[in-house]
Amino acid sequence: MRITFLSGLWALASSIWADVTCNVIGFPDILNGTYAVEINEKLYPLTTSKASFPLWSAKIPGITAPSSYRYVQLNHKNNVVAREKFLRHLTNKPATLNEFFNRQDTILTVPSIKQVYSDVRPKNSKPIDSSQIATIHITADPAQFTDMMYNPMDLESKAVKAGFKFINADTVYSADEVKIKVSGHASRKFDDDMGQTFFGRQAIKLRAEFTEPTMMREKLYLDLLNSIGVASYQGSYLCVYVDGKPYGFYLMVEDIDEDLLMHTIHHDTIRDKVSLRSLHQMGSSGIATMQYKGPLTANYNPRMYENKILGDNPENEPMQQFIAFMKDLRDWDPNATGGVAFWNARLGLKGFLRLMALEYLAASWDNYWYRGHNYFMYFNPQRKIWQFIPTDFDHTFTIGNHLDVETTYREFAHISLANSTEDRPLVTKLIYKNKEINKEFETILRTITEEVFNTKALDARINFYEIQIEQDVAWDFSIDRSKLPGREYGRTKCGQPN
Incomplete structure (x- = not known):
């Protein structure tokens, strides 16, 4: 009898009416457009504000769980102009996640x-989450x-000052003023210049992956x-809007700077x-x-050997310690014994x-082994050694017309040296010529x-990303960028240039 009684209480509790807050991220594509949530075929208006946009919310009173719902877009007369074609399902939680319209x-x-x-x-990678696609809204x-x-x-050109909002399923981060600037060849860079950090990061990069x-x-x-x-840095996907308008689909990654060194290399043991x-x-x-090209910093191209943190080097010789390496x-003889030590x-x-x-296996033809660039070298004071930190991986797994991956590592x-005038001594002397390291x-x-x-290990992850980002990649390709300067690859459906 006791078990039956408790079961009856559980059944009663599951049907109790409760208030539920619904949250949707939305950018109306019509003038004065708004959003509402449709629960059991009844509409409940959602509201936003200058401070909360593009997040629309409302506390809906007296809803039973479970219930089906979906979001709709309304025009200025509160008529439905767009309705999600699928149903969502409320749980017994007091609020939904921050969901994205459609x-x-x-x-x-x-x-x-x-x-x-x-x-x-x-451990501190809160905004980097592979399980979801976040949203950034920039106002400038x-x-x-x-x-x-x-x-x-x-x-x-100077960096543009802008308002910044990051939203994912359970997080809303806002900054009234950040700096946004073009970085590298195909990315946008965000810097928080107001004394605060973006989850412990002073800067992030939005990589367009345009190649x-x-x-x-x-x-x-x-x-x-x-x-x-x-x-190395971590990364996850997000959609970017500027002043309420579609801007693009990006891979958000961490910048390789002091913050990354403290969080990733030193795991917060150095603060x-x-x-x-x-x-x-x-x-x-x-x-x-x-x-090695000589003992002085002046012997090296500053654009290719850029000192980012001076460390123990004198100001007039910022490469002194690295030149010694x-x-x-x-000077090292690869035929000598004790190469590993x-x-x-x-x-x-x-x-x-x-x-x-991995550079060899993935035919990473725009990094150190093949091209001799796209990396950082950091002297770790705790381990008292240099650490090689790779960066920029959009040219991995070939770009569709390279067969290098089908050959041996030797x-x-x-192939790489045939296309270059310089050796890669860390590869040739250590990996090829020293038997112990080889x-x-x-x-x-x-x-x-x-x-x-x-394929057994990776196919499931690859298929997951294909499904996860398909809709947003199509959205990105639909954005008209014809008036902007830049290179157009003219991709076909299979991804090859025309």
Whole structure:
């Protein structure tokens, strides 16, 4: 009898009427458009404000759970002009997630990838969430923003100040004033210049992936870096709107700066930026192979060997410590014994070998092994070694017309060197010429191939991303950018240039 009585109470509780707050992210595509939620065929208006837009909300009284609902768009006469074609389902929670109008799934279960080596990802990655697509809304002076967009290569132009709002399923972050500027060749960069940080990050980058029609290569490469224990930035997808208008679909990634070093490299064991040491960036517009060219900073192209953090270097010689590393690389005899011990004392060797194995496997033809650029070198004061930090992965898994991935790793180097005037000494001297390091590299290569770099391990994740982003990629391709400067690839349905 006691069990029956409790079951009766549970049945009664499940049908109690309660207030439910419904939340939808929406950008009306008609003048004075608004949103409402339709529950059991009854409409309830949603409201927003200058402070909360584009999030529309309302507390709906006396709703039983479970109930079916969907969002609708209304015109200025409160007539329905657009209705979601699918039904959502209320639970017994007091509020819905922050859902996006016409996107059926707010959060999806991401298929797992095996953790082959120790996980080095930071614990503090709240805005980076592969299970959902977030939204950024930017409000800026139209004239200033337009000027920035029409002059993307103007290196003297100042960053545009703008309002910034980030919304995902359970988070709303707002900043009244941030700086937005063109960064690199195809991305936008956000800097918080008001003394606050975006979940512990002073800057983020929005990568347009304009050379990559699937928009999955870089994200999958980041997943693989995580799987094999190589530290780099994290990233997840989002849609961007500017002043309420569609702007584009991006991969939001962390910037490689002091914040990333503290969170990702040092895992918050260093909290004072002054304690960070030398950081150098090797860009994407030339070659920075780490060949020793002399003892002075002036011997090296500052555009390709850019000092980002001075560290222990004198101000007039910002590359002094890194030059000493390159000299050790030049002077080291790869035929000598003890190669692993020698480089373990100077370099995060295991992480570097894992990274090079992945660069080869994924035909990463725009990074160190193949092109000699797109990486950072950081001197870790806790480990007292240099760490190789990779960046920019939109040109991974080939770009559709490269067959390098079908060859051996030794031939891969021959192909890359045939297209260059400079050697890659960290590859040729360590991986090719030193038998001890080569043996460790081949073990790593075999392990990665068997454990994670195969269709059995990756197909589910690839299929997941295809389904997750299909609607938003189509939305991105529908945006008219014909009047903006830039390169047009003219993609066909299969992603190849016409």
